[in-house]
Amino acid sequence: MFSIKSLLSVVALIFAIALAPMPAMASPLDDARSAGYIGERPDGYVGLVDPNAPASVKALVDQVNAQRRAKYESLASEQGVPVEQVGAITAEKLISEKLQPGWYYMDASGNWLQR
Numbered sequence: 001m002f003s004i005k006s007l008l009s010v011v012a013l014i015f016a017i018a019l020a021p022m023p024a025m026a027s028p029l030d031d032a033r034s035a036g037y038i039g040e041r042p043d044g045y046v047g048l049v050d051p052n053a054p055a056s057v058k059a060l061v062d063q064v065n066a067q068r069r070a071k072y073e074s075l076a077s078e079q080g081v082p083v084e085q086v087g088a089i090t091a092e093k094l095i096s097e098k099l100q101p102g103w104y105y106m107d108a109s110g111n112w113l114q115r
Helices: 004-018 028-034 055-079 083-098
Strands: 038-040 046-048 104-106 112-114
Touching: 028 038, 028 055, 038 055, 038 083, 046 055, 055 083
Parallel strands: 038 104
Antiparallel strands: 038 046, 104 112
């Protein structure tokens, strides 16, 4: 079981990660979001909104999700909380604080919605 203190530590770390300043130039991830190819899932990973997205976008999704998975596993291990909890908290922050108008996110029912 994990403590409230460790949960608060995870939330603080995720808040810092999710709200880190974005670079002035758009990233490939932001470009794919703006094109409507991908969106944020409630589990903290990105998903394909458009199954006909180019292969480069599909590869980007795999790359980003692998990087996120590694970070979530590291944070979960450090704080003694489930990795799924780290992903869900991150998703909540990304969706509520970083998503731009027009970008997609998945609701709890698995539907893609636009911000």
